[in-house]
Amino acid sequence: xxxxSADVETNGLSPYTNKLWSVQIGDRNLSILFPWNAxxxxxxxxxxxxxxxxxxxxxxxxxxxxxxYINGFD
Numbered sequence: 154x155x156x157x158s159a160d161v162e163t164n165g166l167s168p169y170t171n172k173l174w175s176v177q178i179g180d181r182n183l184s185i186l187f188p189w190n191a192x193x194x195x196x197x198x199x200x201x202x203x204x205x206x207x208x209x210x211x212x213x214x215x216x217x218x219x220x221x222y223i224n225g226f227d
Contacts, residue, residue, distance in 0.1 A: 155180055156208045161217045168219040176200065176221070189224070201226050 158179045165171030177186045178200075187200055205227050211217045 156210050157204065158184075159204070159209045159211045159217060159221075160213075161220045163220055166216075168223040173220045173224050178204065197225070 158177075160177045161173055162175045162177075163171050163173055173189045175186055175188050177184060179185065187196075189197070192200070
């Protein structure tokens with residue numbers, strides 16, 4: 154099972170009052186930035202499903218996790 158790297162960009166520090174702007178994921182070969190507010194609901198669900206159950210490495214994991222969780226990621 155390959156480990157993904159993940160990072161988020163937001164417009165503030167609180168996942169309850171601020172917005173998720175983008176989600177970046179990567180592996181050994183590829184990094185992709187997903188502009189969260191520009192994604193369709195179907196695309197959001199596809200990204201959430203792709204990341205479900207995977208091992209994720211993040212630099213600021215607690216912060217990133219909070220924003221991801223509030224926005225429907227497991």
